[in-house]
Amino acid sequence: MTEPFLVARNIAKRFGALTALADVDLEIRSGEVLALLGDNGAGKSTFIKILAGAHPPSDGELVIEGSPVAFSSPKDAAASGIATIFQELALSENLSIAENVFLGRELKRSIFGIPFLKRKEMRQRVDGLLQELDAHISDPEAPVGSLSGGQRQAVAICRALNLNARLVIMDEPTAALAVAETRKVLALTRRLAARGCAVVLISHNISEVFEVADRIVVFRRGRKVAERLAAETNHEEVVSLITGAHPDVRALEKTN
Amino acid sequence: MNAVRQFRNGVISMNGREWSLLVACLLAIVVFAVASPHYATSGNAITVLRNSVELLLIGLGMTLLLAMGGIDVSIGIVMGLAAIAIGRVLGADGNPLLALVVGPLVGALLGCVTAAVVVLGRVPAIVGTLGLLGVYRTAVFVLLGGQWLSGLPATLTNLLAASVLGIPVPALVIASAYLAVWLALRRTPYGLHLLAIGNSEEKARLSGIPVVKVRFMTFVVSGVLTGIAATFYVATYRNVEMSIGSTLALDAIAAVILGGTSILGGRCSLLGTVLGVLLLRILQNGLLLIGVPSLWQPVVTGVLIIGVLGFEAISNRLPLARFQRARA
Ligand SMILES: Nc1ncnc2c1ncn2[C@@H]1O[C@H](COP(=O)(O)OP(=O)(O)OP(=O)(O)O)[C@@H](O)[C@H]1O
Ligand SMILES: [Mg+2]
Numbered sequence: 001m002t003e004p005f006l007v008a009r010n011i012a013k014r015f016g017a018l019t020a021l022a023d024v025d026l027e028i029r030s031g032e033v034l035a036l037l038g039d040n041g042a043g044k045s046t047f048i049k050i051l052a053g054a055h056p057p058s059d060g061e062l063v064i065e066g067s068p069v070a071f072s073s074p075k076d077a078a079a080s081g082i083a084t085i086f087q088e089l090a091l092s093e094n095l096s097i098a099e100n101v102f103l104g105r106e107l108k109r110s111i112f113g114i115p116f117l118k119r120k121e122m123r124q125r126v127d128g129l130l131q132e133l134d135a136h137i138s139d140p141e142a143p144v145g146s147l148s149g150g151q152r153q154a155v156a157i158c159r160a161l162n163l164n165a166r167l168v169i170m171d172e173p174t175a176a177l178a179v180a181e182t183r184k185v186l187a188l189t190r191r192l193a194a195r196g197c198a199v200v201l202i203s204h205n206i207s208e209v210f211e212v213a214d215r216i217v218v219f220r221r222g223r224k225v226a227e228r229l230a231a232e233t234n235h236e237e238v239v240s241l242i243t244g245a246h247p248d249v250r251a252l253e254k255t256n
Numbered sequence: 257m258n259a260v261r262q263f264r265n266g267v268i269s270m271n272g273r274e275w276s277l278l279v280a281c282l283l284a285i286v287v288f289a290v291a292s293p294h295y296a297t298s299g300n301a302i303t304v305l306r307n308s309v310e311l312l313l314i315g316l317g318m319t320l321l322l323a324m325g326g327i328d329v330s331i332g333i334v335m336g337l338a339a340i341a342i343g344r345v346l347g348a349d350g351n352p353l354l355a356l357v358v359g360p361l362v363g364a365l366l367g368c369v370t371a372a373v374v375v376l377g378r379v380p381a382i383v384g385t386l387g388l389l390g391v392y393r394t395a396v397f398v399l400l401g402g403q404w405l406s407g408l409p410a411t412l413t414n415l416l417a418a419s420v421l422g423i424p425v426p427a428l429v430i431a432s433a434y435l436a437v438w439l440a441l442r443r444t445p446y447g448l449h450l451l452a453i454g455n456s457e458e459k460a461r462l463s464g465i466p467v468v469k470v471r472f473m474t475f476v477v478s479g480v481l482t483g484i485a486a487t488f489y490v491a492t493y494r495n496v497e498m499s500i501g502s503t504l505a506l507d508a509i510a511a512v513i514l515g516g517t518s519i520l521g522g523r524c525s526l527l528g529t530v531l532g533v534l535l536l537r538i539l540q541n542g543l544l545l546i547g548v549p550s551l552w553q554p555v556v557t558g559v560l561i562i563g564v565l566g567f568e569a570i571s572n573r574l575p576l577a578r579f580q581r582a583r584a
Contacts, residue, residue, distance in 0.1 A: 054461075054462055073464065073466075074461065074463065075464035078464050084462075086462060090462040090463055091459065092455045092456065092463070092522075093522075094452075094454070094522040094523055095451060095452060095455070099448055103448060103460075103464075104449075104463045104464030104465050105464065106445040106448065108444075114439075114444065115445055116443050117443055117445060119443075
């Protein structure tokens with residue numbers, strides 16, 4: 001077995017008195033789709049925000065390819081090859097598609113020491129990415145605020161692809177999508193993994209998860225309560241893990 | 257050729273709002289010309305343009321601030337403080353170079369103070385700058401000791417009333433400032449970052465934008481522009497009065513909003529700001545000439561702000577409303 005791309009050790013996150021995460025250990029491997037499951041408020045988004053550099057952990061450490069990292073901003077995480085598609089998408093509705101895809105790491109040329117945008121190059125690169133995604137967007141200059149939910153998701157995915165990320169994290173990417181667009185996103189997660197990328201997928205749709213995931217991790221009340229290979233579990237077991245009806249979870253929650 | 261078209265389409269391309277402002281300016285000129293025999297003279301045209309210089313410079317900075325979701329209601333008094341500093345240098349018979357740089361320098365410094373309060377201290381911009389307004393007002397009073405600075409030497413006046421290749425220096429400076437701000441806004445990462453912050457600070461942060469740096473810098477830029485405005489003010493009037501700049505912030509915010517910049521941030525128009533400033537100054541000047549006391553000027557400005565925002569709300573053109581609906 002190769003070394004995991006990222007190891008999270010003892011991760012905890014407290015918001016004031018509220019403990020959103022406690023003691024989470026997790027390994028994320030390249031070439032693998034890891035599904036993160038759990039009830040509303042289980043701590044999934046909080047966990048990936050720590051991976052994305054959006055929140056500092058209250059406790060624990062992140063190790064990327066053997067060396068510990070500490071992200072003080074999303075830019076740091078991006079620099080380590082982590083691209084995140086947040087649940088709330090984090091796109092700027094007033095900017096165009098190309099501007100959003102490159103926001104925060106624009107292509108630029110320096111003239112008299114002033115960085116000027118390479119607008120044509122950015123536009124061309126985005127056209128290529130949109131084509132690769134098979135996303136039909138009539139006017140790439142339109143503000144992202146005027147796009148449909150699926151089109152926005154495509155823009156967010158372009159952003160991740162454009163980073164050439166080693167780890168792509170998607171927080172409920174299909175929640176707002178119609179059937180055809182959902183299929184495209186799922187196919188894409190597989191393609192990313194096939195390229196050697198590590199993928200973390202958060203979803204409430206269990207059949208969807210079984211379609212694409214290699215491994216399944218279940219969060220409950222801020223703790224990781226189970227980890228299974230997708231091939232070695234089934235729909236019912238996963239449901240009982242999420243709801244806490246599973247004997248393993250009951251045993252765990254009794255000891256805590 | 258292509259470059260020329262690109263320039264036209266970008267730097268000075270006009271949208272509906274900007275056309276309406278232009279038409280409003282022309283209409284106001286026609287009405288005033290009919291109403292007053294003193295109005296349509298070249299002397300008065302120069303007066304209007306002259307009176308627009310400070311507001312144009314400050315308006316450019318205010319456009320950036322509003323586009324970023326910020327505001328600065330203390331900006332007029334900041335110009336006052338910079339003007340006092342320039343006056344002191346001139347009064348001490350300081351050298352012309354020092355007189356030229358002290359304004360922008362003090363502006364930058366006060367911009368840093370504002371940014372420290374609003375950006376680093378995380379006080380909402382409207383509240384933070386309102387607080388500073390109170391502090392600065394007293395500072396102006398104390399510094400002037402209840403007396404005007406008057407009869408200042410004409411050092412700056414001689415420099416800034418000159419022409420280069422037939423173009424007056426103020427016009428050159430304003431054109432350069434406009435172009436520089438336009439380039440920063442539309443052609444550099446800074447402009448994208450500023451607009452993204454105006455749309456949503458949290459999303460901008462998640463996108464990896466250095467939010468604090470961009471916001472800090474913008475307050476400093478606005479301060480520098482205000483310092484340049486102070487330099488022109490002192491050059492023109494050669495005095496600094498107690499009430500200096502007291503209506504400037506209101507005028508600047510009005511002009512910027514008139515120009516189509518969103519009060520909620522995320523969208524702006526520099527050309528709109530220029531036209532908004534001109535319309536405001538044309539109205540103020542024209543009303544004065546047809547006999548309306550200058551006491552009424554802030555009323556006109558206030559009514560314009562309320563009118564524009566009310567109109568936008570009613571016609572559902574409140575900037576970003578469309579996006580918010582799409583998001584919901
Ligand atoms: N910034 C914050 N400040 C305070 N509490 C927070 C913050 N972010 C999340 N929480 C709390 O942390 C807990 C976990 O939330 P989180 O968003 O991680 O859940 P989730 O598993 O993503 O749920 P969902 O499936 O609904 O998206 C919740 O109780 C939430 O209210
Ligand atoms: Mg969530």
